[in-house]
Amino acid sequence: MKTIIFQTASNYLLPLLLLFSVFILLRGHYLPGGGFVGGLIASIAFVIHSFANGLEKTRSIIKFHPGFLMPVGLVFAIGAGAAPWFVGQPFMTGLWFEDPIPVIGMVGSALFFDTGVFLVVIGVSLTIIFTISETL
């Protein structure tokens, strides 16, 4: 599938789709979207890129093994869950900053949690897909 059109397009699609996935992640709390879908979109972005340019190219863009995103994401999620402990609240209590931050909007522990989900999903799907395409 290494056609020139596809290759060129994928080079532009990758950053666009990644941006889109972050957008989906951030808007999730108010409009359709969220970490899960965002993560899937981000992984699709990478998969498309790898289809067009070969796995090696994509790997060299990511620099590290996508599997590392899983523990990082889990730490995010658990950290967001555990954060309320430090202010004497039970596990997983939602904490929010008072004022919205420009562009991102309201920031709270739920957002960090969703970011964790986002990272884990990218890690999981890329690990599975990359491993399979490498092995078979």
Next chain:
Amino acid sequence: MLIAILAGFLLALFMPNVIRGLKGKSSIGIALLPFSLFSYFISFLPRISSGETLHFNWSWVPSLGVGLDFYLDGLSLLFTLLITGIGTLVFVYTSSYLKGHQYLDRFYAYLSMFMASMLGVVMADNIITLFIFWELTSISSFFLIGFNNDSEPSRKSALTALGVTGFGGLFLLAGMVTLGYITDEFQISSLAAMSGEIHGHDLYPWVIGLVFIGAFTKSAQFPFHFWLPGAMKAPTPVSTYLHSATMVKAGIYLLARFTPILGNHVMWNTTLIIVGSITMLYAALHAIFRLDLKGILAYSTISALGILTFLIGLGTEEALTAAAVFILVHALYKATLFLITGIIDHETGTRDVSQLGGLNKIMLPVGIAGLLAAVSNAGIPPSFGFVGKDLIYEATLHFGDLAWVLTGAAIVTNVALLFAGFLAGIKPFVGKLPEKFSKLHLPGPAMWVPPLILAVLGILFGLIPPLVDGPLIKPIVAALTLQDPDFYLHLWHGFNVILALSVATIATGIALYFIIKPSEALLGKATRFESISPHSMVKGLGRGFTWFSAKWTNFLQNGYLRYYLITILSFLTFLLAYRLFLGVEIYVDTSVLSEITIYEAIIVLIMASAIFFTVFTKSRLAAVASMGVVGYSFCLIFLFYSAPDLAMTQFSIDTLTVILFVLVIYNLPKYLKLSDNRDRIRDGLLSLIFGAMISILTLEVLNESVQKDISTYYAENAYLLGKGKNVVNVILVDFRGFDTMVEITVLAIAALGVFSLLKLRLKSIEKE
């Protein structure tokens, strides 16, 4: 207090770094931890002996009634002192015993983990917390028993021990939950007041049965005793610590702790007396025939545990006093005997009692410790063991009609125990020193001082009973009987029946020691009945179980995805069919249904044709693509019915699925007719039936009145509580965030599974 209990876990966490820092030379310093804990707990002694109980509460999972609640009364205090005191000595001893061992750091880590768990068990005030620490002792003892993990018997016995105690632990959990269910109370200290209510409850027999199995497995009572001799494969410090002084006493502790709550009931007492006496007689007789020093000690420990169970079963104040004293007596002399066995093993390289002798000439202090321990074990005055044995006879003699039977059993046991103690504590040190041992020398003081301390204490407490009776024993009896006890321990009771019995016991035991010489022939006699012992039965059961599961697994887990699917679908179909067979109620109210739009009709048409195409196409890629079409059509349906979140997710998932399929299929041969027509018809029929079932079920669900409470709650509170307007997302990350967290963890594990499976396969292919 919480820090004191959990300190062991913390130390275990940092242990590898600690030891590396100490460069293995001054590992004796680790003993500072148990020693400081010991000093800490002993500082409570005055308060406890004046009748106080101390409570410490930390909330943990309040919604389940589980708290890190601890309390310290006489019973807990005795155990904490034993755990930390003997712990200190064992830590010191280990520094020399395992000097320079490659994994010394690990060993200390396991040991301190075990100590912390044990402290948790004996101080827990919450029955669930008690169970958690109980299991932690099983787990840490698994590591300790299997410490020599390059030897197969060692691994096996670790597994047996874990299997038996873990099995018992589950029963204990069931017992605790049942108890909590009856009383709705999880605090042990408040349960005693409800003992009447518990006794009257229908589930009472279940509760005690379950608790018994937990206690009996842990404390190696017949028929669960077999793991303990096996566990002797562990390094000697472990045997000392776990299998004489602490862990095996956890079961006894449990029984004692629950005596005020569950005790004083004919079922409780009878079971304990029967099991206790069987255990003590059976194990005592076994101890006589052993050659291996540790084997002798293991069986005599089981027998001593039997005595304790038996005494708790008697349940009178005298019996409970005897039990309290005997716990201390036994811990002191048995730990000593184990420690000196370790020294003998370490120096001579053998534990075969028939080969040992005359070691007094080279290691006199060890010999003295052995002698003192054997004296206390034998109950010869003026040892503390004498006090203990007198109390046992006093308790059995005053037990109504059965007095003489029970006393007889106690005497036989004590004679055999005396014999075993002499064998372990005196025999190796007297007589002629074999030539091959003459060049040996006394090990460092870190090894011989601990047993000597314990042995001397065993005599000292006997000479001056007030050292322990007021401060330690009385609060225990008070905790067990819930009354203020009124007694004093004496060494000398005057000339009476009990003294006569004691003298008879000692005389018979010593006579036996001179008559029976341990040899292979005797061992053979004892092991002749091995094939009908509980151990072999469990082994047989294990083999049968393995055989059965292998057959069963090969039948169900045949490795073909299609057969898995067939199995799952047929099973579900069967269940559904059974449910539908009982009555179907389909009623479709056409008036409330919205009108079918043209888009919907078209989508359904597309889906149907895509499905047919999937089934009948001859190209795999085309089949996958048309499956994708079905998926995307679903997205559209979700969109029509205003579920954009679902639609988005479905869309991405479908894309990825198709990609995955393509990746896999791309490498397969272009065309292959995989199944013949018979298979296809069978699969088709199954799918049709299953589909029909699901459709009927869906139609039936429509009739059910929908519970709107939950969805309304979420919809109303999403913004108020979760500060989000997208309810789906708020549910995912906030209301049910815990679920999501577990789900992503599962996802990560699945990915790791795929990764390692494929990578491993790759490696094995590369090797070839």
